[in-house]
Amino acid sequence: MNREQLITLISEKLKLIRTERDLTQDQMSDFLGLSKKTLVQIEKGRIQTGWTTTIAVCALCRDSTILQHELGGDPLEVVDLIANNGTLQPKEKTMGGYIWWKNLSEYNGYCLQQNVISQHFRILNTDNYRLLSTFDESIAKQAWENLQE
Missing domain, CATH: 1.10.260.40 (lambda repressor-like DNA-binding domains)
Known part of the structure; x- marks a missing residue:
């Protein structure tokens, strides 16, 4: 969007x-x-x-x-x-994506999700705090890879 x-x-x-x-x-x-x-x-x-x-x-x-x-x-x-040109990195508590979010990948309690409506991506930590939000899939995937290192 x-x-x-x-x-x-x-x-x-x-x-x-x-x-x-x-x-x-x-x-x-x-x-x-x-x-x-x-x-x-x-x-x-x-x-x-x-x-x-x-x-x-x-x-x-x-x-x-x-x-x-x-x-x-x-x-x-x-x-x-x-x-902010498609990328945010605030730590904000979320509801974990029960509505409007599709889990793309999970790793050690972290979750990479995509919004089914706006299509933006986010990474949540083990307590459902948002670590990253972006419309750019490559940024989301790079951050996800970095998290797994």
Whole structure:
């Protein structure tokens, strides 16, 4: 997934996200800092959200079932990956990949996984802390090989 794909996805799902949160167009436009006219144009598919609005939707509506389903988990992880050119190395506790993740390989309790929706990769340690996230398969595989040395 890249920036343009995320913008398109958020633009297409904005009305659903708004209704999921039970907000009127006036409330949602205030919530996002947009004019109501701009929000209506986005919801009708005439224009797309900008990158800043896309990030705001992902941050402010992070718990949206629609967003989590469409992105395969935490929307901010996908935003962070895109903004950082595809690679993250924070240590963050995860749920271990019970939903949206396919185990590609396991070694001594470590796990290499791929998100079935966004297709990005991650490595989890034995306590399900994320050691690496990346869209780049070669980076993920190299890190996985280094872990096994």
